[in-house]
Amino acid sequence: MKVKRILHILSAKEFTEEFRESFLADVEEMEKLRGDPSKRKGLLGFLKDVIIVLFFYEESTRTRISFEIAAHNLGARVISAVNAGIFSSVKKGETFYDTIRTLIGYIPRFIILRHKVKGSAAQAARIVDESGRNVSIINAGDGTGEHxxxxxxxxxxxxxxxxxxxxxxxxxxxxxxxxxxxxxxxxxxxxxxxxxxxxxxxxxxxxxxxxxxxxxxxxxxxxxxxxxxxxxxxxxxxxxxxxxxxxxxxxxxxxxxxxxxxxxxxxxxxxxxxxxxxxxxxxxxxxxxxxxxxxxxxxxxxxxxxxxxxxxxENGVLVRMVILCNLYGVKIRK
Structure with a gap:
């Protein structure tokens, strides 16, 4: 079954039947790979040296750390901005558009975004699409919207x-x-x-x-x-x-x-x-x-x-490993 590749993850409403069936098979396969010591090291090549930015305007423990561990398990390089609403140029009055447009310019492959405003992840995705850059936005929580x-x-x-x-x-x-x-x-x-x-x-x-x-x-x-x-x-x-x-x-x-x-x-x-x-x-x-x-x-x-x-x-690490692989285009099942 050929599944249409997606660039962003913004809403659970977007998860089609084809996506869910393929994703489920990928999670089951990833669970086997992680559980096999002889194959676990091979996972480090799946996203080797891929740059991932975690930009969190709000506090997080499980989402942020599970994404970081998932990325490290796949060989990616992670840059985290925790409480970005306080410890970034946002504090100086920078607009959301300028912040996202600047981050895109650094050409990370992923921006994992948590924001206090509903719809912020979708707005970030639109900014990416307008720029023409190959950057995936992952909604890690947008206010009272979705996760x-x-x-x-x-x-x-x-x-x-x-x-x-x-x-x-x-x-x-x-x-x-x-x-x-x-x-x-x-x-x-x-x-x-x-x-x-x-x-x-x-x-x-x-x-x-x-x-x-x-x-x-x-x-x-x-x-x-x-x-x-x-x-x-x-x-x-x-x-x-x-x-x-x-x-x-x-x-x-x-x-x-x-x-x-x-x-x-x-x-x-x-x-x-x-x-x-x-x-x-x-x-x-x-x-x-x-x-x-x-x-x-x-x-x-x-x-x-x-x-x-x-x-x-605990399932967060496994599932988020598959999310990153899917968006990057890594074929988990051989």
Missing amino acids: PTQALLDWWTIYKEKGRVEDLVVAVGGDLLHGRTTHSLVYLLSKYKGVSFIFIAPDNLQMKKDLCDYLDVKGVEYEKTSDKRKIKEADVVYWTRTQKERMNTNKIYTWVRDLIYRLFCYVDTRYVITAEDADSMKEDAIIMHPFPRVGEITRAVDKNKRARYFQQS
Whole structure:
């Protein structure tokens, strides 16, 4: 099967059936290559001396480091700009266009971009396309928009743990309004037959309207609820934190609220998954989380056989190795 080669990764909506089938086969092959000591060193030649720029306007642990390790595993050279919004010319007032246009001029092969503004990765890709340079933009998170590479590793985790992606009930909980990982995952999983969703969140953090409209057009079933007990019906539970950094909350109010929580040890368990909650789930269900975790899944759940979030995180290196190879045109399967 010949798959149309892509230059950028911007949205999970762009992952066609042909792309997904080929990508899945590539991940399975890459997993074998990494697991074979006699072949592992050969991976260093896949992207030998290719220059990769990680330009992150926002903080990151897993995405940035897993991309760096993936690049090093393939022999690439990595240049990282962490908190670029503070420690770059952006602080002096430089426009986004000028920053991206300048980076393109240095002719890296990849720019892996995280930005606080929705649509920024797509804008960067347009700047690249207008320049005519062979530079791939990878969206590593654009504000409340999407996180498509996270969706790919989440999708691979589900496939690996469940043996399928079709005919699943997926409960997605937490901050669904601002959570870009949930947006990309829903866009991706909605492409599969028999997948339905349960969106579990308070009304003010429920799934955004445009994504629900998208599901309506596609004929995908979903339910909105604030009842955490609905996780009992799910095959996959995907839980997320409240993204305080996306909210325009009064700083004094936030400080007082957090102080009260600390003094009186108050915990709102309506959206916290406990060990008891995990035990109430289907025997073969799995629990996932894109991390960071800030209390919405208790550590007691880590011992539950359904917990898969650390394996999910580990899958990031493997999947991002395949992403880089695919965009560069490396043939993983001989």
